[in-house]
Amino acid sequence: MDRIRIQELEVFANHGVFPEENALGQKFVLSAVLYTDTRKAGMTDDLSASIHYGEVSQMIRDFVEGHTFKLLESVVERLAVELLTKVPNLNRVWLEIQKPWAPVHLPLKTVSVEIERGWHKAYIALGSNMGDKLSYLQQGVELLEKTEGCRVMKVSDFISTAPYGYLEQDDFLNGCLELDTLLTPEELLERLHAIELAANRERKVHWGPRTLDLDIVFYDDLIMDSEELTIPHIEMHKRDFVLRPMNQLAPWKRHPLLLKTVAQLLEEIKGIQ
Secondary structure, three states, X not given: OXXXXXXXXXXXXXXXXXXXXXXXXXXXXXXEEEEEOOHHHHHHOOHHHOOOHHHHHHHHHHHHHHOOOOOHHHHHHHHHHHHHHHOOOOOEEEEEEEEEOOOOOOOOOEEEEEEEEEOEEEXXXXXXXXXXXXXXXXXXXXXXXXXXXXXXXXXXXXXEEOOOOOOOOOOEEEEEEEEEEOOOHHHHHHHHHHHHHHOOOOOOXXXXXXXXXXXXXXXXXXXXXXXOOEEOOOOHHHOHHHHXXXXXXXXXXXXXXXXXXXXXXXXXXXXXX
């Protein structure tokens, strides 16, 4: 990925743990690396195809001057969200904030915090088999779209499917969506659970009836297996009701463990049925 650098932008602001730091303020020094594709801009000499580093520098100054935080970590974390959600064509950002002569009663030149943040591609499976199923699925999509750091890019058709696992229940309405997100997998899972709770989801029977079910199918090409979360979803390659809508969105998406595309996994399922 191509990079645009902004180095050592000086800003006077009011960040710090001590009350006098918030009241009196001091100089901070910020640097940024903007990850974007500059190929089109380079070939056309058109600024609109790139990122205007002058405007971004102004955004950084306005944000850092206009807010007050105790921690440098909070300054750059919130600044990263501000830039990634408001600057077109920005895929990732590296940020450093320096605090010269920090009040630690020792002869140091500066302290700094560096972070790198960016957009991730996730695929979410949706399901409902209670009440107004379509309304619950639409509610899930809308609440994800309203979540800070989330952009719903595509939504599959919703399909009616027979129940899986526990069969003594109504048919499901299922679908998938493509999501660009700044959230970590754990944060995304927490948000999905909050959206399920808003739909009055109750977890009484394993694979049982639910107003709204939201599962992370893929998160980039991440492979993880923790007590709370397994990615890719552990059952997705066996589930027609996941693979069919996923095939609408990303038939080329390759399972990072099975090394087969969604389209190939769907064909295997069809051969078994």
